Amino acid sequence: MSGPECCSNPPSLNPSRGCGHVDKVGGVDSYFSGSSHSKLALLMLSDVFGYEAPNLSLLTKLQLLGIMWLFLTSWMVNGAGHVEKLAALDSYLSGSPNSIAILLVSDVFGYEAPNLRNIADKVAAAGYYVVVPDFFYGDPYNPENASRPLSVWLKDHGTDKGSEAAKSIIEALKSKGVTAIGAAGFCWGGKVVVELAKSRLIQADVLLHPAFVSVDDIKGVDIPTAVLGAEIDKMSPPELVKQFEQVLTAKPGQVDCFVKIFPKVSHGWTVRYNPEDAEAVKAAEEAHQDMLNWFAKHLK
Known part of the structure; x- marks a missing residue:
């Protein structure tokens, strides 16, 4: 004081x-x-x-x-939240604990990425308890490490491992009184979130420029799902995203879905944007708002 x-x-x-x-x-x-x-x-x-x-x-x-x-000018260099252990994983937590939680699953660059923490704070400001776990145990992908290219790094940090760790996070949240959980996955995190959706461990999900997600994966999803894709994306090209939409809309029981392809943006635009680029920020914030709207519609 x-x-x-x-x-x-x-x-x-x-x-x-x-x-x-x-x-x-x-x-x-x-x-x-x-x-x-x-x-x-x-x-x-x-x-x-x-x-x-x-x-x-x-x-x-x-x-x-x-x-x-x-x-x-600001003390909030690392976000408005804080880091603590949750299910033995370091996790960035933002917002007040309540009955509705949002799990954000990072891309390969990990949970310390400033833009990701800003997104977490934005979601928390909408009234949710937000959790961003460190699924890489302090070992995010480093593109400057030539001796460990992405293909090698992924052998240590497969999405299957992330999915299993995420299940522990969900159990920990439920033990704290959380009754509804939404999840959003960015790139690598998209595959993790799909696996949670297939297991019906969450109530709604948002996939932002997902990687490693197949049409067969989407066939196994029957919870409200939003997919936000980029016009310029080799991991999930628009053609594949449109196939996701076809599968989701054809499901019996009318599973609610929202699919949108953002023009003139590239893979990663929602979380790896340049904060100094007004157009990049605008496109990212549009996607963030779509995500918030989806959770507001399906998490009660």
Whole structure:
């Protein structure tokens, strides 16, 4: 808890002070100073008076050490939620525990991806308890590791393993009083979510540019399902997504479905978008809203 000492001797804020510049990073206004080509960076967090305090700009002397540094306006660098163990898995949790939970299953880049955590916070703000587990046990795919290409990495992190771990997460949520669970899967996570849907362990699902999902998989799904596909996608091309739609709409008993192919976007657009690209953000947010609408319709 802050005391009076934290608020004494307040500075005269000056947004034009300093030899650096203000730019957005991760959607947050930030003061940058130093070379953007440096391989070293320092992140500094202000006191309660914020990032425009003039004395903070004096710290640009760090440039002399060849260090690029930035000052964020927000403390919420890693999201509004927190990480704790759930069913022995580190999980990012956002929102207040209640009877309805949403399980978000990441793509191969894992549960720490900033955009994914922002999505989790957005879903939580709609009134859900959101869980984003680390199904890779601290070992997400690293494209810079040439000795371990995706095909090799997948041998250690198959979607079958993710599906089994997800079942434990669902049981843990039920033990906490959750009575309705929806799940959304991004890329790799789409296959995990389909397996949960086939087992009827969830009440509704959303597949966002899913990978490794087949028509036979969709034939085994009989819960309300939304599929959000990209026009430019080799993993789930529009032709395959349309087959998913045909299978879902032909099911007896009128299983509710929603299928949409987003124009001019590529695989991964809903979670790997550039926050500085207005068009990319717009397309991603449209998909996020479709996801929220689907859960609002089918989770009570």
